[in-house]
Amino acid sequence: MSATLTLAAPLAAPPPGPDDLRIEGLVKRFGATEVLRGVRLRVPRGQLCALIGANGAGKSTLLRCLLRLVEPDAGAIEVLGEDARRLRGRALRRLRARVGFVFQRHNLVPRLSALSNVTHGAIARAGALAWHQALAPRALRAEAMRCLEEVGLAPLALRRAEALSGGQSQRVAIARALMQRPEMILADEPVASLDPAAGREVMGLLAGLARQRGITVLFSTHHMEHATAFADRIVALRGGAVAFDCPAAAASPAALERVFA
Amino acid sequence: MPERTAPPRLERPSPLSFALLVGAAALVLSSFQGAGFSLAELWAGLPQMARILGEMLPPAHDRWDRVLASLLETFHMALAGTLLGVLFSLPLAVLACRALNPSWPLRAAARALIALFRTVPDLVWALIFVVAVGLGPFAGTLALMVDTMGYAARFFAEAMEEQDKGPQEALAAAGAPRSGLLMAAVLPAALPSMVATSLFCLEKATRGGVVLGLVGAGGMGMELKVAMDLFNYAEAAASILAILLLVVAVEQASAALRRRIIG
Numbered sequence: 050m051s052a053t054l055t056l057a058a059p060l061a062a063p064p065p066g067p068d069d070l071r072i073e074g075l076v077k078r079f080g081a082t083e084v085l086r087g088v089r090l091r092v093p094r095g096q097l098c099a100l101i102g103a104n105g106a107g108k109s110t111l112l113r114c115l116l117r118l119v120e121p122d123a124g125a126i127e128v129l130g131e132d133a134r135r136l137r138g139r140a141l142r143r144l145r146a147r148v149g150f151v152f153q154r155h156n157l158v159p160r161l162s163a164l165s166n167v168t169h170g171a172i173a174r175a176g177a178l179a180w181h182q183a184l185a186p187r188a189l190r191a192e193a194m195r196c197l198e199e200v201g202l203a204p205l206a207l208r209r210a211e212a213l214s215g216g217q218s219q220r221v222a223i224a225r226a227l228m229q230r231p232e233m234i235l236a237d238e239p240v241a242s243l244d245p246a247a248g249r250e251v252m253g254l255l256a257g258l259a260r261q262r263g264i265t266v267l268f269s270t271h272h273m274e275h276a277t278a279f280a281d282r283i284v285a286l287r288g289g290a291v292a293f294d295c296p297a298a299a300a301s302p303a304a305l306e307r308v309f310a
Numbered sequence: 311m312p313e314r315t316a317p318p319r320l321e322r323p324s325p326l327s328f329a330l331l332v333g334a335a336a337l338v339l340s341s342f343q344g345a346g347f348s349l350a351e352l353w354a355g356l357p358q359m360a361r362i363l364g365e366m367l368p369p370a371h372d373r374w375d376r377v378l379a380s381l382l383e384t385f386h387m388a389l390a391g392t393l394l395g396v397l398f399s400l401p402l403a404v405l406a407c408r409a410l411n412p413s414w415p416l417r418a419a420a421r422a423l424i425a426l427f428r429t430v431p432d433l434v435w436a437l438i439f440v441v442a443v444g445l446g447p448f449a450g451t452l453a454l455m456v457d458t459m460g461y462a463a464r465f466f467a468e469a470m471e472e473q474d475k476g477p478q479e480a481l482a483a484a485g486a487p488r489s490g491l492l493m494a495a496v497l498p499a500a501l502p503s504m505v506a507t508s509l510f511c512l513e514k515a516t517r518g519g520v521v522l523g524l525v526g527a528g529g530m531g532m533e534l535k536v537a538m539d540l541f542n543y544a545e546a547a548a549s550i551l552a553i554l555l556l557v558v559a560v561e562q563a564s565a566a567l568r569r570r571i572i573g
Protein backbone atom coordinates (compact mmCIF):
# COMPACT_ATOMS: atom_id res chain seq x y z
CA MET A 50 0.00 0.00 0.00
CA SER A 51 1.01 3.58 -0.42
CA ALA A 52 0.14 4.31 3.17
CA THR A 53 3.56 5.74 3.90
CA LEU A 54 3.41 8.61 1.44
CA THR A 55 3.67 11.15 4.23
CA LEU A 56 6.52 9.33 5.90
CA ALA A 57 8.93 12.21 5.81
CA ALA A 58 6.38 14.90 6.59
CA PRO A 59 6.86 16.67 9.90
CA LEU A 60 4.09 16.57 12.47
CA ALA A 61 0.73 17.52 10.91
CA ALA A 62 2.24 19.41 7.98
CA PRO A 63 -0.71 20.01 5.68
CA PRO A 64 -0.27 18.78 2.12
CA PRO A 65 -1.25 21.27 -0.57
CA GLY A 66 -4.94 21.61 -1.40
CA PRO A 67 -7.98 22.83 0.48
CA ASP A 68 -9.30 21.25 3.64
CA ASP A 69 -12.35 19.06 3.02
CA LEU A 70 -13.08 19.02 6.70
CA ARG A 71 -12.63 21.80 9.24
CA ILE A 72 -13.86 21.31 12.77
CA GLU A 73 -13.41 24.04 15.36
CA GLY A 74 -14.40 23.93 19.04
CA LEU A 75 -16.95 21.15 18.52
CA VAL A 76 -18.97 20.43 21.67
CA LYS A 77 -21.59 17.72 22.15
CA ARG A 78 -23.37 16.90 25.39
CA PHE A 79 -25.70 14.03 26.17
CA GLY A 80 -27.59 15.29 29.19
CA ALA A 81 -25.00 16.30 31.74
CA THR A 82 -22.08 14.43 30.19
CA GLU A 83 -19.94 16.38 27.78
CA VAL A 84 -18.77 13.84 25.22
CA LEU A 85 -16.96 16.24 22.89
CA ARG A 86 -15.34 19.26 24.53
CA GLY A 87 -13.91 21.46 21.83
CA VAL A 88 -12.65 19.16 19.10
CA ARG A 89 -10.42 20.82 16.53
CA LEU A 90 -9.54 18.94 13.37
CA ARG A 91 -8.71 19.69 9.75
CA VAL A 92 -8.49 17.05 7.06
CA PRO A 93 -7.07 18.10 3.68
CA ARG A 94 -8.48 16.80 0.40
CA GLY A 95 -7.50 13.25 -0.43
CA GLN A 96 -6.14 12.41 2.99
CA LEU A 97 -7.00 9.14 4.75
CA CYS A 98 -7.28 9.89 8.42
CA ALA A 99 -7.74 7.29 11.15
CA LEU A 100 -9.62 8.22 14.29
CA ILE A 101 -8.75 6.21 17.37
CA GLY A 102 -9.76 6.36 21.01
CA ALA A 103 -11.07 4.21 23.85
CA ASN A 104 -14.66 2.96 24.01
CA GLY A 105 -16.89 5.92 24.71
CA ALA A 106 -14.26 8.45 23.65
CA GLY A 107 -16.76 9.97 21.24
CA LYS A 108 -15.56 8.72 17.84
CA SER A 109 -19.02 7.73 16.64
CA THR A 110 -20.51 10.92 18.04
CA LEU A 111 -17.93 13.03 16.22
CA LEU A 112 -18.51 11.29 12.89
CA ARG A 113 -22.30 11.58 13.27
CA CYS A 114 -22.07 15.26 14.15
CA LEU A 115 -20.32 15.97 10.85
CA LEU A 116 -23.44 15.02 8.88
CA ARG A 117 -25.78 16.22 11.64
CA LEU A 118 -27.06 12.71 12.26
CA VAL A 119 -26.42 13.90 15.81
CA GLU A 120 -27.00 17.59 16.52
CA PRO A 121 -23.85 19.27 17.91
CA ASP A 122 -24.20 21.78 20.77
CA ALA A 123 -21.46 24.24 19.83
CA GLY A 124 -18.56 24.81 17.48
CA ALA A 125 -18.05 25.17 13.75
CA ILE A 126 -18.15 22.39 11.18
CA GLU A 127 -17.17 22.91 7.57
CA VAL A 128 -17.64 19.91 5.29
CA LEU A 129 -16.57 20.16 1.64
CA GLY A 130 -16.64 23.92 1.96
CA GLU A 131 -20.19 24.00 3.36
CA ASP A 132 -21.10 25.29 6.79
CA ALA A 133 -22.71 22.06 7.97
CA ARG A 134 -24.24 23.60 11.08
CA ARG A 135 -26.28 26.15 9.15
CA LEU A 136 -27.78 23.82 6.56
CA ARG A 137 -31.26 22.44 6.85
CA GLY A 138 -33.77 20.57 4.70
CA ARG A 139 -32.80 20.17 1.06
CA ALA A 140 -29.42 21.84 1.43
CA LEU A 141 -28.45 19.50 4.27
CA ARG A 142 -29.58 16.48 2.26
CA ARG A 143 -27.50 17.68 -0.70
CA LEU A 144 -24.40 17.88 1.50
CA ARG A 145 -25.10 14.44 2.99
CA ALA A 146 -25.35 13.04 -0.53
CA ARG A 147 -21.79 14.22 -1.23
CA VAL A 148 -20.44 12.28 1.75
CA GLY A 149 -20.56 8.49 1.97
CA PHE A 150 -21.11 7.10 5.48
CA VAL A 151 -20.15 3.52 6.28
CA PHE A 152 -21.50 2.21 9.56
CA GLN A 153 -20.11 -0.44 11.87
CA ARG A 154 -23.28 -2.46 11.33
CA HIS A 155 -23.70 -2.38 7.57
CA ASN A 156 -27.28 -1.07 7.95
CA LEU A 157 -28.54 -2.63 4.74
CA VAL A 158 -32.28 -3.15 4.24
CA PRO A 159 -32.36 -6.89 4.96
CA ARG A 160 -35.21 -7.95 2.68
CA LEU A 161 -33.91 -6.13 -0.40
CA SER A 162 -31.28 -7.39 -2.83
CA ALA A 163 -27.67 -6.24 -2.76
CA LEU A 164 -28.38 -4.36 -6.00
CA SER A 165 -31.37 -2.51 -4.53
CA ASN A 166 -29.32 -1.55 -1.49
CA VAL A 167 -26.56 -0.17 -3.71
CA THR A 168 -29.15 1.68 -5.82
CA HIS A 169 -30.23 3.45 -2.62
CA GLY A 170 -26.93 5.32 -2.75
CA ALA A 171 -28.37 7.41 -5.60
CA ILE A 172 -31.55 8.28 -3.71
CA ALA A 173 -30.66 11.94 -3.24
CA ARG A 174 -30.16 12.59 -6.96
CA ALA A 175 -32.59 10.03 -8.47
CA GLY A 176 -35.44 10.17 -5.95
CA ALA A 177 -38.13 7.50 -6.34
CA LEU A 178 -36.19 5.80 -9.14
CA ALA A 179 -33.61 4.71 -6.55
CA TRP A 180 -36.10 3.12 -4.14
CA HIS A 181 -35.66 -0.30 -5.71
CA GLN A 182 -33.46 -1.69 -8.46
CA ALA A 183 -36.55 -2.66 -10.45
CA LEU A 184 -37.60 1.01 -10.66
CA ALA A 185 -34.15 2.27 -11.67
CA PRO A 186 -33.50 3.28 -15.28
CA ARG A 187 -30.87 1.43 -17.26
CA ALA A 188 -28.02 3.87 -16.58
CA LEU A 189 -28.61 3.82 -12.83
CA ARG A 190 -28.69 0.00 -12.73
CA ALA A 191 -25.49 -0.16 -14.76
CA GLU A 192 -23.80 2.25 -12.38
CA ALA A 193 -24.96 0.21 -9.37
CA MET A 194 -23.61 -2.94 -11.00
CA ARG A 195 -20.27 -1.21 -11.57
CA CYS A 196 -20.15 -0.27 -7.87
CA LEU A 197 -20.90 -3.88 -6.91
CA GLU A 198 -18.16 -5.00 -9.29
CA GLU A 199 -15.69 -2.66 -7.58
CA VAL A 200 -16.26 -4.52 -4.31
CA GLY A 201 -16.25 -7.90 -6.06
CA LEU A 202 -19.91 -8.76 -5.50
CA ALA A 203 -21.46 -8.44 -8.96
CA PRO A 204 -22.32 -12.18 -9.00
CA LEU A 205 -24.46 -11.74 -5.87
CA ALA A 206 -26.36 -8.70 -7.15
CA LEU A 207 -29.81 -10.21 -6.64
CA ARG A 208 -29.10 -11.97 -3.38
CA ARG A 209 -31.05 -10.58 -0.44
CA ALA A 210 -28.94 -8.60 2.01
CA GLU A 211 -30.06 -10.82 4.89
CA ALA A 212 -28.45 -13.79 3.14
CA LEU A 213 -25.00 -12.17 2.83
CA SER A 214 -22.09 -12.79 5.19
CA GLY A 215 -20.81 -9.98 7.40
CA GLY A 216 -17.90 -9.26 5.07
CA GLN A 217 -20.13 -9.30 1.98
CA SER A 218 -22.66 -7.01 3.67
CA GLN A 219 -19.97 -4.50 4.52
CA ARG A 220 -18.78 -4.59 0.89
CA VAL A 221 -22.33 -3.84 -0.25
CA ALA A 222 -22.41 -0.94 2.20
CA ILE A 223 -19.18 0.37 0.65
CA ALA A 224 -20.67 -0.04 -2.82
CA ARG A 225 -23.72 1.92 -1.65
CA ALA A 226 -21.42 4.70 -0.48
CA LEU A 227 -19.59 4.65 -3.85
CA MET A 228 -22.97 4.92 -5.59
CA GLN A 229 -23.27 8.35 -3.98
CA ARG A 230 -20.23 9.43 -6.06
CA PRO A 231 -18.84 10.72 -2.78
CA GLU A 232 -16.20 13.38 -2.39
CA MET A 233 -15.60 12.25 1.17
CA ILE A 234 -16.22 9.04 3.13
CA LEU A 235 -16.83 8.82 6.85
CA ALA A 236 -16.57 5.32 8.24
CA ASP A 237 -17.39 4.32 11.81
CA GLU A 238 -15.43 1.19 12.64
CA PRO A 239 -16.26 -0.23 9.21
CA VAL A 240 -14.69 -3.62 9.90
CA ALA A 241 -15.37 -4.07 13.62
CA SER A 242 -17.78 -6.96 13.07
CA LEU A 243 -15.51 -8.85 10.67
CA ASP A 244 -12.91 -11.52 11.36
CA PRO A 245 -9.26 -10.36 11.14
CA ALA A 246 -8.68 -11.55 7.57
CA ALA A 247 -11.95 -10.16 6.21
CA GLY A 248 -11.45 -6.97 8.22
CA ARG A 249 -8.05 -6.35 6.69
CA GLU A 250 -9.37 -7.12 3.24
CA VAL A 251 -12.41 -4.84 3.47
CA MET A 252 -10.39 -2.04 5.07
CA GLY A 253 -7.84 -2.35 2.27
CA LEU A 254 -10.63 -2.27 -0.31
CA LEU A 255 -12.11 0.88 1.18
CA ALA A 256 -8.74 2.60 1.40
CA GLY A 257 -7.74 1.52 -2.11
CA LEU A 258 -10.98 2.70 -3.74
CA ALA A 259 -10.74 6.02 -1.91
CA ARG A 260 -7.14 6.60 -3.01
CA GLN A 261 -7.96 5.69 -6.60
CA ARG A 262 -10.64 8.38 -6.66
CA GLY A 263 -8.92 10.93 -4.46
CA ILE A 264 -11.71 10.69 -1.88
CA THR A 265 -11.02 12.13 1.55
CA VAL A 266 -11.60 9.55 4.30
CA LEU A 267 -12.05 9.81 8.05
CA PHE A 268 -12.48 6.39 9.63
CA SER A 269 -12.60 5.30 13.24
CA THR A 270 -10.99 2.05 14.29
CA HIS A 271 -9.78 0.04 17.26
CA HIS A 272 -7.20 -1.74 15.11
CA MET A 273 -3.87 0.06 15.36
CA GLU A 274 -2.48 -2.05 12.55
CA HIS A 275 -5.31 -0.79 10.27
CA ALA A 276 -4.61 2.78 11.30
CA THR A 277 -0.90 2.48 10.57
CA ALA A 278 -1.32 0.39 7.41
CA PHE A 279 -4.14 2.23 5.66
CA ALA A 280 -4.18 5.81 6.94
CA ASP A 281 -1.92 8.75 6.18
CA ARG A 282 -2.50 10.19 9.58
CA ILE A 283 -3.74 9.11 12.99
CA VAL A 284 -5.84 11.28 15.26
CA ALA A 285 -6.72 10.19 18.78
CA LEU A 286 -9.67 11.35 20.82
CA ARG A 287 -9.37 11.40 24.58
CA GLY A 288 -11.32 13.29 27.19
CA GLY A 289 -13.49 14.78 24.47
CA ALA A 290 -10.67 16.44 22.55
CA VAL A 291 -7.90 15.58 20.11
CA ALA A 292 -5.15 14.16 22.32
CA PHE A 293 -2.75 13.12 19.64
CA ASP A 294 -2.30 13.80 15.94
CA CYS A 295 0.57 12.56 13.81
CA PRO A 296 1.45 10.98 10.46
CA ALA A 297 0.65 7.28 10.51
CA ALA A 298 4.24 6.38 9.78
CA ALA A 299 5.51 8.36 12.72
CA ALA A 300 3.06 6.95 15.27
CA SER A 301 5.00 5.02 17.88
CA PRO A 302 3.35 2.08 19.63
CA ALA A 303 4.08 3.72 22.97
CA ALA A 304 2.25 6.90 21.98
CA LEU A 305 -0.72 4.88 20.75
CA GLU A 306 -0.79 2.92 24.00
CA ARG A 307 -1.02 6.14 26.02
CA VAL A 308 -4.30 7.03 24.28
CA PHE A 309 -5.95 4.10 25.99
CA ALA A 310 -4.20 4.36 29.33
CA MET B 311 -24.27 -29.76 55.56
CA PRO B 312 -27.33 -28.17 57.16
CA GLU B 313 -30.59 -28.79 55.36
CA ARG B 314 -31.72 -25.76 53.42
CA THR B 315 -35.24 -24.70 54.37
CA ALA B 316 -37.47 -24.17 51.37
CA PRO B 317 -39.25 -20.82 51.04
CA PRO B 318 -42.94 -20.78 52.00
CA ARG B 319 -45.25 -22.17 49.31
CA LEU B 320 -47.34 -19.05 49.17
CA GLU B 321 -46.34 -15.57 50.09
CA ARG B 322 -48.58 -13.96 52.68
CA PRO B 323 -50.58 -11.29 50.83
CA SER B 324 -50.19 -7.74 52.00
CA PRO B 325 -53.32 -6.11 53.50
CA LEU B 326 -53.70 -4.02 50.36
CA SER B 327 -53.60 -6.95 47.95
CA PHE B 328 -55.95 -8.90 50.23
CA ALA B 329 -58.44 -6.03 50.12
CA LEU B 330 -58.10 -5.85 46.31
CA LEU B 331 -58.74 -9.59 46.09
CA VAL B 332 -61.93 -9.31 48.17
CA GLY B 333 -63.06 -6.37 46.08
CA ALA B 334 -62.48 -8.28 42.83
CA ALA B 335 -64.46 -11.26 44.13
CA ALA B 336 -67.35 -8.99 45.09
CA LEU B 337 -67.30 -7.41 41.64
CA VAL B 338 -67.46 -10.81 39.91
CA LEU B 339 -70.38 -11.95 42.09
CA SER B 340 -72.32 -8.73 41.66
CA SER B 341 -71.84 -8.86 37.88
CA PHE B 342 -73.78 -12.13 37.71
CA GLN B 343 -76.59 -10.38 39.50
CA GLY B 344 -76.35 -7.33 37.27
CA ALA B 345 -76.37 -9.45 34.12
CA GLY B 346 -79.67 -10.99 35.22
CA PHE B 347 -78.15 -14.44 35.40
CA SER B 348 -80.83 -16.87 36.44
CA LEU B 349 -80.50 -20.65 36.50
CA ALA B 350 -84.28 -20.94 36.71
CA GLU B 351 -84.83 -19.02 33.51
CA LEU B 352 -82.09 -20.98 31.75
CA TRP B 353 -83.79 -24.17 32.84
CA ALA B 354 -87.19 -22.97 31.69
CA GLY B 355 -85.75 -21.96 28.33
CA LEU B 356 -84.19 -25.33 27.58
CA PRO B 357 -87.28 -26.93 25.98
CA GLN B 358 -87.69 -23.87 23.79
CA MET B 359 -84.10 -24.17 22.64
CA ALA B 360 -84.55 -27.86 21.93
CA ARG B 361 -87.66 -27.04 19.87
CA ILE B 362 -85.81 -24.44 17.76
CA LEU B 363 -82.93 -26.84 17.25
CA GLY B 364 -85.38 -29.54 16.19
CA GLU B 365 -86.99 -27.24 13.65
CA MET B 366 -83.57 -26.24 12.31
CA LEU B 367 -82.87 -29.82 11.32
CA PRO B 368 -82.65 -30.50 8.55
CA PRO B 369 -81.69 -27.06 7.26
CA ALA B 370 -83.80 -25.79 4.40
CA HIS B 371 -82.26 -26.63 1.06
CA ASP B 372 -84.76 -25.13 -1.37
CA ARG B 373 -83.27 -21.61 -1.37
CA TRP B 374 -79.60 -22.30 -1.83
CA ASP B 375 -79.43 -19.84 -4.71
CA ARG B 376 -80.51 -16.98 -2.48
CA VAL B 377 -78.34 -18.10 0.39
CA LEU B 378 -75.33 -18.33 -1.90
CA ALA B 379 -76.05 -14.95 -3.44
CA SER B 380 -76.12 -13.22 -0.06
CA LEU B 381 -73.08 -15.21 1.02
CA LEU B 382 -71.22 -13.89 -2.00
CA GLU B 383 -72.42 -10.40 -1.15
CA THR B 384 -70.98 -10.77 2.35
CA PHE B 385 -67.65 -11.85 0.91
CA HIS B 386 -67.63 -8.99 -1.57
CA MET B 387 -68.36 -6.53 1.22
CA ALA B 388 -65.53 -8.00 3.31
CA LEU B 389 -63.03 -7.95 0.45
CA ALA B 390 -63.86 -4.45 -0.77
CA GLY B 391 -64.08 -3.05 2.76
CA THR B 392 -60.74 -4.60 3.75
CA LEU B 393 -59.03 -3.39 0.58
CA LEU B 394 -60.23 0.18 1.01
CA GLY B 395 -59.47 0.08 4.73
CA VAL B 396 -55.92 -1.18 4.17
CA LEU B 397 -55.35 1.45 1.48
CA PHE B 398 -56.45 4.32 3.71
CA SER B 399 -54.59 2.81 6.66
CA LEU B 400 -51.24 3.34 4.94
CA PRO B 401 -51.13 7.16 5.08
CA LEU B 402 -52.79 7.12 8.48
CA ALA B 403 -50.15 4.74 9.83
CA VAL B 404 -47.33 6.88 8.41
CA LEU B 405 -48.83 9.90 10.16
CA ALA B 406 -49.05 7.95 13.42
CA CYS B 407 -45.44 6.69 13.22
CA ARG B 408 -42.91 8.60 15.29
CA ALA B 409 -39.95 7.75 13.07
CA LEU B 410 -41.69 9.06 9.94
CA ASN B 411 -43.72 11.96 11.28
CA PRO B 412 -41.84 14.30 13.61
CA SER B 413 -44.82 16.60 14.17
CA TRP B 414 -46.41 15.46 17.40
CA PRO B 415 -49.78 17.26 17.03
CA LEU B 416 -50.32 15.53 13.67
CA ARG B 417 -49.21 12.27 15.20
CA ALA B 418 -51.58 12.64 18.13
CA ALA B 419 -54.46 13.50 15.77
CA ALA B 420 -53.78 10.43 13.62
CA ARG B 421 -53.62 8.22 16.68
CA ALA B 422 -56.85 9.65 18.08
CA LEU B 423 -58.62 9.02 14.78
CA ILE B 424 -57.35 5.44 14.66
CA ALA B 425 -58.46 4.90 18.25
CA LEU B 426 -61.90 6.26 17.41
CA PHE B 427 -62.20 3.91 14.43
CA ARG B 428 -61.14 0.99 16.59
CA THR B 429 -63.16 1.61 19.73
CA VAL B 430 -66.52 2.26 18.08
CA PRO B 431 -67.89 -1.22 17.17
CA ASP B 432 -68.49 -2.02 13.50
CA LEU B 433 -72.21 -2.47 14.17
CA VAL B 434 -72.40 1.16 15.28
CA TRP B 435 -70.52 2.29 12.16
CA ALA B 436 -73.03 0.29 10.12
CA LEU B 437 -75.94 2.06 11.82
CA ILE B 438 -74.37 5.41 11.00
CA PHE B 439 -73.64 4.52 7.35
CA VAL B 440 -77.11 3.04 6.85
CA VAL B 441 -78.49 6.43 7.79
CA ALA B 442 -75.94 8.19 5.59
CA VAL B 443 -76.02 6.12 2.38
CA GLY B 444 -79.14 4.00 2.86
CA LEU B 445 -79.79 0.30 3.45
CA GLY B 446 -77.69 -2.23 1.59
CA PRO B 447 -74.19 -3.61 1.13
CA PHE B 448 -72.55 -0.23 0.44
CA ALA B 449 -73.24 0.88 4.03
CA GLY B 450 -71.80 -2.40 5.26
CA THR B 451 -68.71 -2.04 3.09
CA LEU B 452 -68.06 1.44 4.48
CA ALA B 453 -68.51 0.15 8.04
CA LEU B 454 -66.02 -2.66 7.40
CA MET B 455 -63.61 -0.19 5.84
CA VAL B 456 -63.64 2.05 8.91
CA ASP B 457 -63.38 -0.94 11.22
CA THR B 458 -60.39 -2.22 9.22
CA MET B 459 -58.71 1.18 9.43
CA GLY B 460 -58.96 1.15 13.21
CA TYR B 461 -57.15 -2.15 13.30
CA ALA B 462 -54.80 -2.09 10.31
CA ALA B 463 -53.55 1.49 10.76
CA ARG B 464 -52.60 0.74 14.34
CA PHE B 465 -50.67 -2.41 13.50
CA PHE B 466 -49.12 -0.89 10.37
CA ALA B 467 -47.84 1.99 12.50
CA GLU B 468 -46.45 -0.45 15.05
CA ALA B 469 -44.79 -2.54 12.32
CA MET B 470 -43.18 0.60 10.84
CA GLU B 471 -42.12 1.81 14.28
CA GLU B 472 -40.41 -1.38 15.34
CA GLN B 473 -38.24 -1.77 12.23
CA ASP B 474 -34.49 -1.50 12.71
CA LYS B 475 -33.47 2.18 12.68
CA GLY B 476 -30.06 1.38 11.16
CA PRO B 477 -31.09 1.21 7.48
CA GLN B 478 -33.16 4.36 7.95
CA GLU B 479 -30.17 6.21 9.38
CA ALA B 480 -28.01 4.96 6.51
CA LEU B 481 -30.49 6.33 3.97
CA ALA B 482 -30.77 9.61 5.82
CA ALA B 483 -26.98 9.82 5.80
CA ALA B 484 -27.06 9.35 2.03
CA GLY B 485 -29.31 12.39 1.75
CA ALA B 486 -32.69 10.67 1.42
CA PRO B 487 -35.81 12.68 2.26
CA ARG B 488 -38.39 11.18 4.62
CA SER B 489 -40.37 9.72 1.72
CA GLY B 490 -37.21 7.88 0.70
CA LEU B 491 -36.79 6.40 4.17
CA LEU B 492 -40.40 5.21 4.05
CA MET B 493 -40.32 3.69 0.58
CA ALA B 494 -36.78 2.31 0.47
CA ALA B 495 -36.22 1.16 4.06
CA VAL B 496 -39.35 1.06 6.23
CA LEU B 497 -41.95 -0.39 3.86
CA PRO B 498 -39.79 -3.19 2.43
CA ALA B 499 -38.92 -4.29 5.95
CA ALA B 500 -42.46 -4.01 7.33
CA LEU B 501 -44.21 -5.54 4.32
CA PRO B 502 -44.57 -9.17 5.50
CA SER B 503 -46.05 -8.08 8.79
CA MET B 504 -48.40 -5.68 7.01
CA VAL B 505 -49.62 -8.30 4.56
CA ALA B 506 -50.29 -10.66 7.46
CA THR B 507 -52.23 -7.92 9.24
CA SER B 508 -54.27 -7.26 6.08
CA LEU B 509 -55.20 -10.93 5.74
CA PHE B 510 -56.19 -10.94 9.38
CA CYS B 511 -58.39 -7.92 8.66
CA LEU B 512 -60.08 -9.86 5.85
CA GLU B 513 -60.94 -12.65 8.29
CA LYS B 514 -62.24 -10.12 10.77
CA ALA B 515 -64.28 -8.32 8.11
CA THR B 516 -65.82 -11.60 6.95
CA ARG B 517 -67.04 -12.35 10.48
CA GLY B 518 -68.07 -8.73 10.96
CA GLY B 519 -69.85 -8.59 7.60
CA VAL B 520 -72.16 -11.38 8.69
CA VAL B 521 -73.47 -9.41 11.63
CA LEU B 522 -73.89 -6.11 9.79
CA GLY B 523 -76.93 -7.44 7.95
CA LEU B 524 -78.81 -7.39 11.25
CA VAL B 525 -78.98 -3.59 10.98
CA GLY B 526 -79.73 -3.67 7.28
CA ALA B 527 -76.21 -3.09 5.98
CA GLY B 528 -76.32 -5.92 3.46
CA GLY B 529 -74.99 -9.46 3.32
CA MET B 530 -75.82 -12.72 5.02
CA GLY B 531 -77.06 -11.23 8.25
CA MET B 532 -80.15 -9.79 6.55
CA GLU B 533 -81.11 -13.24 5.30
CA LEU B 534 -80.63 -14.66 8.77
CA LYS B 535 -82.61 -11.95 10.50
CA VAL B 536 -85.58 -12.28 8.12
CA ALA B 537 -85.66 -16.03 8.64
CA MET B 538 -85.51 -15.68 12.44
CA ASP B 539 -88.16 -12.96 12.47
CA LEU B 540 -90.48 -15.23 10.46
CA PHE B 541 -89.74 -18.17 12.82
CA ASN B 542 -88.40 -19.98 9.77
CA TYR B 543 -85.72 -21.86 11.67
CA ALA B 544 -84.86 -24.34 8.91
CA GLU B 545 -83.96 -21.47 6.62
CA ALA B 546 -82.03 -19.76 9.43
CA ALA B 547 -80.08 -22.98 9.90
CA ALA B 548 -79.15 -22.98 6.21
CA SER B 549 -77.86 -19.42 6.57
CA ILE B 550 -75.88 -20.28 9.69
CA LEU B 551 -74.34 -23.27 7.94
CA ALA B 552 -73.38 -21.12 4.97
CA ILE B 553 -71.83 -18.51 7.27
CA LEU B 554 -69.83 -21.20 8.99
CA LEU B 555 -68.50 -22.47 5.68
CA LEU B 556 -67.54 -18.99 4.46
CA VAL B 557 -65.79 -17.96 7.67
CA VAL B 558 -63.87 -21.21 7.92
CA ALA B 559 -62.89 -21.06 4.23
CA VAL B 560 -61.62 -17.48 4.50
CA GLU B 561 -59.76 -18.22 7.74
CA GLN B 562 -58.08 -21.30 6.30
CA ALA B 563 -57.07 -19.57 3.08
CA SER B 564 -55.72 -16.54 4.92
CA ALA B 565 -53.85 -18.67 7.45
CA ALA B 566 -52.21 -20.64 4.64
CA LEU B 567 -51.20 -17.43 2.84
CA ARG B 568 -49.83 -15.90 6.03
CA ARG B 569 -47.75 -19.01 6.72
CA ARG B 570 -46.25 -18.76 3.24
CA ILE B 571 -45.43 -15.07 3.64
CA ILE B 572 -43.93 -15.24 7.10
CA GLY B 573 -42.27 -18.64 6.72
Ligand SMILES: Nc1ncnc2c1ncn2[C@@H]1O[C@H](COP(=O)(O)OP(=O)(O)OP(=O)(O)O)[C@@H](O)[C@H]1O
Nearest residue numbers: 079080084102103104105106107108109110111238
Ligand atom coordinates in the same frame (compact mmCIF):
# COMPACT_ATOMS: atom_id res chain seq x y z
N1 LIG C 1 -27.75 8.89 21.88
C1 LIG C 1 -27.02 8.96 23.00
N2 LIG C 1 -27.60 9.29 24.17
C2 LIG C 1 -26.88 9.38 25.30
N3 LIG C 1 -25.57 9.15 25.38
C3 LIG C 1 -24.92 8.81 24.25
C4 LIG C 1 -25.61 8.70 23.01
N4 LIG C 1 -24.72 8.36 22.06
C5 LIG C 1 -23.52 8.26 22.69
N5 LIG C 1 -23.64 8.53 24.00
C6 LIG C 1 -22.55 8.54 24.97
O1 LIG C 1 -21.51 9.31 24.43
C7 LIG C 1 -20.26 8.74 24.74
C8 LIG C 1 -19.47 8.58 23.47
O2 LIG C 1 -20.07 7.59 22.70
P1 LIG C 1 -19.51 7.19 21.26
O3 LIG C 1 -20.41 6.12 20.74
O4 LIG C 1 -19.36 8.40 20.44
O5 LIG C 1 -18.09 6.60 21.60
P2 LIG C 1 -17.12 5.80 20.67
O6 LIG C 1 -15.80 6.44 20.77
O7 LIG C 1 -17.70 5.63 19.33
O8 LIG C 1 -17.06 4.39 21.42
P3 LIG C 1 -16.86 2.93 20.81
O9 LIG C 1 -15.42 2.74 20.59
O10 LIG C 1 -17.37 2.03 21.88
O11 LIG C 1 -17.68 2.86 19.56
C9 LIG C 1 -20.54 7.46 25.46
O12 LIG C 1 -20.36 7.68 26.83
C10 LIG C 1 -21.98 7.17 25.17
O13 LIG C 1 -22.58 6.54 26.27
Ligand SMILES: [Mg+2]
Nearest residue numbers: 108109110237
Ligand atom coordinates in the same frame (compact mmCIF):
# COMPACT_ATOMS: atom_id res chain seq x y z
MG1 LIG D 1 -18.44 4.01 18.24
